[in-house]
Amino acid sequence: MSIETLVQQANQSSTPFNKESFDEVVMSTYGRFPIALEKGAGCRLWDTAGKEYLDFVAGIATCTLGHAHPALIEAVTRQIQTIHHVSNLYYIPEQGELARWIVDNSCADKVFFCNSGAEANEAAIKLARKYAHSVLDIDKPIILTAKDSFHGRTLATITATGQPKYQKNFKPLVPGFHYVPYNDINAVEEAISELDEGDYGVSAILLEPLQGEGGVRPGDVKYFQKLRSICDETGILLIFDEVQVGMGRTGKLWGYEYLGVEPDIFTSAKGLGGGIPIGAMMAKKFCNVLEAGEHASTFGGNPFACAVAIAVCHTLEKENILENVTQRGEQLRQGLQNIAAKYPEHIAEVRGWGLINGMELQADIELNAIDVVKAAMEEGLLLVPAGKKVIRFVPPLIVTEAQVDAALQIVDRVMKQVVG
Ligand SMILES: *Cc1c(COP(=O)(O)O)cnc(C)c1O
Numbered sequence: 001m002s003i004e005t006l007v008q009q010a011n012q013s014s015t016p017f018n019k020e021s022f023d024e025v026v027m028s029t030y031g032r033f034p035i036a037l038e039k040g041a042g043c044r045l046w047d048t049a050g051k052e053y054l055d056f057v058a059g060i061a062t063c064t065l066g067h068a069h070p071a072l073i074e075a076v077t078r079q080i081q082t083i084h085h086v087s088n089l090y091y092i093p094e095q096g097e098l099a100r101w102i103v104d105n106s107c108a109d110k111v112f113f114c115n116s117g118a119e120a121n122e123a124a125i126k127l128a129r130k131y132a133h134s135v136l137d138i139d140k141p142i143i144l145t146a147k148d149s150f151h152g153r154t155l156a157t158i159t160a161t162g163q164p165k166y167q168k169n170f171k172p173l174v175p176g177f178h179y180v181p182y183n184d185i186n187a188v189e190e191a192i193s194e195l196d197e198g199d200y201g202v203s204a205i206l207l208e209p210l211q212g213e214g215g216v217r218p219g220d221v222k223y224f225q226k227l228r229s230i231c232d233e234t235g236i237l238l239i240f241d242e243v244q245v246g247m248g249r250t251g252k253l254w255g256y257e258y259l260g261v262e263p264d265i266f267t268s269a270k271g272l273g274g275g276i277p278i279g280a281m282m283a284k285k286f287c288n289v290l291e292a293g294e295h296a297s298t299f300g301g302n303p304f305a306c307a308v309a310i311a312v313c314h315t316l317e318k319e320n321i322l323e324n325v326t327q328r329g330e331q332l333r334q335g336l337q338n339i340a341a342k343y344p345e346h347i348a349e350v351r352g353w354g355l356i357n358g359m360e361l362q363a364d365i366e367l368n369a370i371d372v373v374k375a376a377m378e379e380g381l382l383l384v385p386a387g388k389k390v391i392r393f394v395p396p397l398i399v400t401e402a403q404v405d406a407a408l409q410i411v412d413r414v415m416k417q418v419v420g
Pocket residue numbers: 115116117118119121150151152153208212213241242243244269270
């Protein structure tokens with residue numbers, strides 16, 4: 001089906017949606033916007049009232065190829081008609097093919113598959129724990145993570161997440177984590193020496209190459225290069241959480257390519273399946289630390305998820321999407337900077353890599369990111385906050401020049417409105 005046909009259909013039909021009935025039976029774990037999206041095509045979405053939106057959220061940096069992309073439709077249809085799930089009791093050829101593509105296109109030697117970002121990070125944490133016991137001989141290993149980081153919502157990954165708001169109410173947390181400020185090399189060096197006592201010791205450092213959720217904060221090249229040399233000297237594992245920035249989001253396939261260093265372990269999820277749930281942990285030289293029976297996932301790497309992820313990978317290559325990400329990213333940042341220049345009392349900074357960008361509001365004003373996001377939604381542009389003061393722009397990687405222009409016009413209009 002062509003995009004034009006889908007657009008036509010979307011404009012014709014709309015199903016009534018009953019919000020009250022939904023809230024009666026679905027747990028209120030999310031602060032939801034009061035719309036329900038029912039159809040998508042490319043970077044456009046329609047809600048149940050028939051209103052059209054430009055999608056600069058992409059399921060939170062997940063819908064790599066946008067909505068209803070022909071390559072996704074083809075892969076999903078073909079695989080569901082063939083075989084969709086069997087269990088890792090058996091060899092799964094699609095898993096081998098996807099792992100081969102990842103290994104050929106990254107610093108990794110081997111891959112473990114799961115279903116989400118949190119699970120990928122859990123796998124990395126388990127690998128780091130076992131590495132500490134079996135290689136470094138540390139009884140009580142500690143993983144350093146960064147303040148303002150985000151690593152997921154399971155118990156171990158909220159512990160890894162250096163933001164108290166995700167942890168309060170869920171104590172006791174998982175032992176073995178310690179937080180340091182991001183991009184601060186002295187803090188890492190101090191922590192490593194302070195924590196090296198008795199049975200304790202640092203076994204791994206887990207960081208995002210660019211902090212997504214924490215406010216779209218890019219990693220500092222010198223900091224990461226120094227970390228790499230510290231890890232090389234000490235045997236401490238360097239683990240990158242590439243769940244949000246990996247799979248081409250930054251214009252490079254992996255965020256670490258911006259930093260000029262390779263991690264020992266890295267994780268991926270969000271963009272990997274283009275919206276079909278899949279997660280992965282990649283490892284280099286310590287890829288055989290976990291042995292048969294030590295880690296598993298029922299759904300992990302099933303033929304369906306892997307076939308779709310393979311289609312995403314091949315489409316990234318075939319359609320030269322990384323180049324689009326770089327160009328559209330520059331266009332978007334330039335446009336946002338022009339807007340920021342008009343509102344210096346309201347906008348503090350525009351920053352990002354490729355198609356993950358943040359517009360930070362001034363700290364000392366009443367206006368928050370959520371206010372801008374709500375006003376943009378009214379105007380037909382979907383955006384998402386990253387923390388209280390940063391508005392995040394993470395469109396599908398196939399976004400066009402005209403769509404970036406259209407989004408910028410809406411942001412300009414919205415800023416005029418909200419500053420009053
Ligand atoms: C979203 C995210 C996660 C969690 O992924 P889930 O699939 O929601 O479990 C972990 N790390 C980073 C950097 C993320 O952006």
